[in-house]
Amino acid sequence: MPDDRSTIAGVRELSYAEAIREALAQAMEADPRVFLFGEDVGVYGGAFGVSGDLVHRFGTERVIDTPISELSLAGAAVGAALTGMRPVLEIQFADFVTLAMEQIVNQAAKIRFMFGGKASVPMVVRLPGGSGTGAAAQHSQSLEAWFAHVPGLKVVQPATPHDAKGLLLAAIDDPNPVLVFEHKLLYKTKGPVPSEPYRVPIGSARVAREGSDCTIVASSIMTLRALAAAERLAQEDVQAEVIDLRSLRPIDFATIAASVQKTRRLVIVYEGVKTMGIGAEIAARVAESELVHALLAPIVRLGGADSPIPYNPVLEKATVPQEQDIFAAAHALVDRS
Amino acid sequence: MSPDELHATPAVERPELAALDAATLRGALYRMHLIRKFEEVAEASYARGLVHGTMHLSIGQEASAVGATLPLASDDYILSTHRGHGHCIAKGADPARMLAEFFGKETGYCHGRGGSMHIADIETGNLGANGIVAGGLPIAVGVGMSIRMQKQSRVCVVFFGDGAANEGAFHESLNLASIWKLPIVFLCENNKYGMSMDVAHAMAVPNVADRASAYAMPGIVVDGNDLPAVASAAREAVSRARDGGGPSLVECKTYRLRGHSKSDRNLYRTKEEIEAWRARDPIRRLESELLDCGRFDAQAMKSIEREANAEIERALEFAKSSPAPDPAALTRDVYAG
Numbered sequence: 001m002p003d004d005r006s007t008i009a010g011v012r013e014l015s016y017a018e019a020i021r022e023a024l025a026q027a028m029e030a031d032p033r034v035f036l037f038g039e040d041v042g043v044y045g046g047a048f049g050v051s052g053d054l055v056h057r058f059g060t061e062r063v064i065d066t067p068i069s070e071l072s073l074a075g076a077a078v079g080a081a082l083t084g085m086r087p088v089l090e091i092q093f094a095d096f097v098t099l100a101m102e103q104i105v106n107q108a109a110k111i112r113f114m115f116g117g118k119a120s121v122p123m124v125v126r127l128p129g130g131s132g133t134g135a136a137a138q139h140s141q142s143l144e145a146w147f148a149h150v151p152g153l154k155v156v157q158p159a160t161p162h163d164a165k166g167l168l169l170a171a172i173d174d175p176n177p178v179l180v181f182e183h184k185l186l187y188k189t190k191g192p193v194p195s196e197p198y199r200v201p202i203g204s205a206r207v208a209r210e211g212s213d214c215t216i217v218a219s220s221i222m223t224l225r226a227l228a229a230a231e232r233l234a235q236e237d238v239q240a241e242v243i244d245l246r247s248l249r250p251i252d253f254a255t256i257a258a259s260v261q262k263t264r265r266l267v268i269v270y271e272g273v274k275t276m277g278i279g280a281e282i283a284a285r286v287a288e289s290e291l292v293h294a295l296l297a298p299i300v301r302l303g304g305a306d307s308p309i310p311y312n313p314v315l316e317k318a319t320v321p322q323e324q325d326i327f328a329a330a331h332a333l334v335d336r337s
Numbered sequence: 338m339s340p341d342e343l344h345a346t347p348a349v350e351r352p353e354l355a356a357l358d359a360a361t362l363r364g365a366l367y368r369m370h371l372i373r374k375f376e377e378v379a380e381a382s383y384a385r386g387l388v389h390g391t392m393h394l395s396i397g398q399e400a401s402a403v404g405a406t407l408p409l410a411s412d413d414y415i416l417s418t419h420r421g422h423g424h425c426i427a428k429g430a431d432p433a434r435m436l437a438e439f440f441g442k443e444t445g446y447c448h449g450r451g452g453s454m455h456i457a458d459i460e461t462g463n464l465g466a467n468g469i470v471a472g473g474l475p476i477a478v479g480v481g482m483s484i485r486m487q488k489q490s491r492v493c494v495v496f497f498g499d500g501a502a503n504e505g506a507f508h509e510s511l512n513l514a515s516i517w518k519l520p521i522v523f524l525c526e527n528n529k530y531g532m533s534m535d536v537a538h539a540m541a542v543p544n545v546a547d548r549a550s551a552y553a554m555p556g557i558v559v560d561g562n563d564l565p566a567v568a569s570a571a572r573e574a575v576s577r578a579r580d581g582g583g584p585s586l587v588e589c590k591t592y593r594l595r596g597h598s599k600s601d602r603n604l605y606r607t608k609e610e611i612e613a614w615r616a617r618d619p620i621r622r623l624e625s626e627l628l629d630c631g632r633f634d635a636q637a638m639k640s641i642e643r644e645a646n647a648e649i650e651r652a653l654e655f656a657k658s659s660p661a662p663d664p665a666a667l668t669r670d671v672y673a674g
Contacts, residue, residue: 035486061486067516072509075475076482082464083414083483102506106469107476114455115465116447117670151671175673 010195017050017187019161020126023168024051024088026197028058031086034172037064038073038090038126047092048128048187074100074125078107078177081123086172093139094129094181108177109152120175124168130183130221130271131320137308140316142220142272144181148248148281154178154202155248159223161191163246166200174202183221183271205252207259211241214265214330217256217282219245222269222321229326238334248278253285260291265337267300267330271320274303297337300329350630353565356572357407362632363641365407365564369399369620370645372423375432376595378649379422379439379453383599387657388439392453393420397562397594398526400619402427404567405494405524405587408575414462414480414493416473419454420526420593421466424496429461433652442659449662450670462491470531471497471504474523478510481519481584492578494522494571500531502545511552511586518583522574525588526561532597533605546588554584561589562619565626592617 014022027034036058041051042065055063066073070091077087091097097104108121131140148155154176158164164182171178208223209230218226223244230240241259245251260266266286268279279301286292286299302321310316357365376396382388395402402423406415409428417424426432430446438445439453446456457465464480467473477495484491501507502525514521525545529536542548549556555577559570567589574585592614596603603611627633633641 067509067512069509069513071506072475072478072513075472075506075510076479076513079416079464079476079479079481080483080486081479082476083480083487085479085483085486087479102469102472103475107467107472111457111465112673113670114447114451115457115459116445116450117673118446118457118459119465120673122673151668154672 011192012195013190014161014193015188015190016161016164016182017048019165019193020050020168020182021052021054022193023165024054025057027169027172028062030197033084033086034088035062035064035085036088036090037066037076039066039068039092041065041090046090048184050187051090070096070099071103074103075107077123077125078103078111078121081121081177082111082119086122088124088126088172090126092128094127094143095138095141097125097127097143104147104153104177104179105150109150112176113152121177122175123177124171125177125179126182127179128182128184130185131309131316132185134311134313134316136311140309142181142270142304144179144248145272145277147179148278152177153249155181156202156246157181157220157248158246159186159220159244161189161193163200163206165193166198167202167246169197170199170202173199178202181220185221189224200246203247203250203252205246205255206244207241207255208244209240209242211239211263213239213263213334214267215241215243215256215259215263216267216269216326216330217243217245218269219248219278220271222271225321225323226269226326228323229330232327233330236331238331240330251281256282257289257291260286261294264294264296265333266295267302267326267333269302269321269326272304273306274301275306277303279303297333300333302326302329351565353569354626354630356569357565359632361407362627365403365568366623366627366638367641367645368403368427369564369623370642371432371648372399372402372426373620374646374649375426375436375652376422378653379436380595382439382653389441390452391598391600392439393598394595395420395423395593397614397618398528398591399423400564400623401524401526401561401567401589401591404564405496405522405571405589407568408572409462409492409494412462413491414464416464416477416480416493416495417466418473418496418498419466419468419470420498421456421496422453425456425458425463425466428458428463430456430458430463432649433655436652436656437659440656440659441661442656443662444655444659448670471501471506473497474501474506474510477521478513478519481514481521482517484520485517490579492520492522492575494524494575496524496526498531499525499527499529499536499539499545500534502548503531503539511549511554511584514584515552515554518581520578521584522571522578523584523586524571525586526591527588528591528593530593530597530605535605544588546586549586554586556586556588558588558590561591562617562622564619564623
């Protein structure tokens with residue numbers, strides 16, 4: 001898929017957090033049904049500074065500080081969405097969504113289906129996830145695959161400021177519950193972002209780098225690490241194609257398939273626990289299709305270790321794939337075939 | 338509370354009854370009969386193998402469903418429970434489409450996708466029954482927020498059982514509704530048992546309504562088998578919510594004469610207890626009071642019952658003769674748009 005950022009005027013450098021804030025502001029300006037709520041999103045500006053000054057621009061009626069009640073906040077998003085609003089809920093750390101599973105999985109995901117298509121739940125849940133901040137096992141998880149397993153939900157994982165804005169605006173427009181897994185380490189990363197509102201379609205992956213020798217399918221921050229690894233691989237005459245998944249549900253398998261058909265080698269890299277993770281789904285889809293005959297070597301998955309995220313920074317880094325792991329895995333894959 | 342503690346039917350017309358005009362009473366009695374007959378037919382259909390799965394009957398609890406919805410306008414909202422047939426009918430659902438849903442037919446409210454536990458009728462403000470204990474309470478918070486943000490004068494009545502009062506969602510939701518003064522009536526149908534767990538063993542306070550004080554809202558205990566009393570308590574709570582006074586917790590002490598679900602063998606309660614509550618049957622009690630007060634004669638009341646029974650018989654024919662859903666359309670309503 002061609003990159004759409006060059007076609008839109010007014011491109012500036014924004015951080016990932018600023019891009020999200022701009023999306024929220026533009027959505028609230030355009031649509032009185034949109035509101036943001038969650039723990040410390042008001043004057044505090046959000047635990048990661050994402051909501052920033054929004055409370056001063058939109059007031060406490062639309063940027064709502066809440067008590068620490070994740071289950072009922074998720075349910076409140078369901079109820080508001082059912083009755084004509086477009087709520088955006090910030091779960092302070094993605095890990096805390098475990099307290100809200102009932103409302104997201106049993107209610108939000110199923111209401112439309114259970115009620116025979118008579119209702120819809122256009123809600124957005126923003127979840128800062130991922131490791132690398134020294135926050136240890138209960139503040140560092142990557143739980144997106146859990147939700148990608150649930151029919152009725154949509155799950156996106158922006159890797160760039162551009163996609164953080166475009167996917168969030170698309171999520172707010174979407175008539176279904178959408179979970180946006182942001183990455184805490186990405187909030188300060190910068191990139192070009194058009195000033196006008198725009199949407200990145202949910203369910204479309206992005207070819208972040210073209211290459212012919214190996215496909216690296218990555219999600220969230222792993223896209224950045226895969227791109228860095230690809231630069232190093234290029235210095236050794238290995239041309240890696242990097243696909244930024246962007247959406248987990250629905251997943252853009254067509255873009256993956258076209259790339260694998262071309263490169264005939266596949267590495268899948270994601271931060272969530274490797275076992276039973278999104279790499280298994282992608283690998284299985286390749287294995288179930290005629291693409292399996294195109295492969296020159298077995299598929300490689302790189303994912304989180306079978307361990308909670310540890311506190312010690314050396315251990316923490318060792319728990320999830322790093323640039324060197326991706327470089328080494330892709331190099332070895334090309335070397336052996 | 339044992340039936341003996343509930344006050345006897347007065348010989349003269351009491352204020353709670355005097356507040357209800359003839360048309361309202363006729364409608365209330367008609368709907369109580371509709372609910373009773375509906376559930377008897379559903380139960381018989383199950384016994385004859387015409388309906389599969391399970392169902393939760395509210396026979397004996399009709400006064401709380403009908404009384405609580407009497408003060409509601411057609412565009413007010415309700416949220417219901419797994420034992421929700423009465424709430425749906427009381428709010429104006431079509432028993433024919435409900436029964437068709439039980440039969441798993443395409444003409445059912447949920448096109449056969451939801452069954453007994455998931456009936457919603459958005460057009461009558463019924464935002465759905467719920468298979469998760471306390472699942473509706475957080476959603477009510479969002480409905481209340483939505484009403485407030487859209488500057489509507491609507492009210493949301495959320496039904497739940499005594500079992501739900503021990504879920505975390507109950508406490509979170511009452512707190513949120515109270516701090517934000519949302520237009521919600523928390524309507525507890527305390528039928529004495531959470532499946533088999535006696536409420537006396539499940540709570541350290543005698544009444545669910547006692548917990549209202551922790552959330553600075555009125556907590557009212559009412560005889561749930563007494564239609565005029567329920568209507569009176571509900572009217573006050575609904576008015577308070579509509580006038581910006583915030584939420585109330587109304588506890589209807591009632592009793593389910595049938596088991597929890599089809600698997601119940603009544604091992605946790607005695608026949609004597611069931612018989613004692615049968616003597617407090619809310620329909621017969623209302624009829625007897627109306628007769629005593631000269632509001633209706635026996636013949637008029639018999640004809641109300643006959644009319645309701647006839648409507649359910651027609652509903653049964655509709656359900657039986659309706660087409661089954663097409664398996665090819667299985668996933669039609671998983672996503673909107």
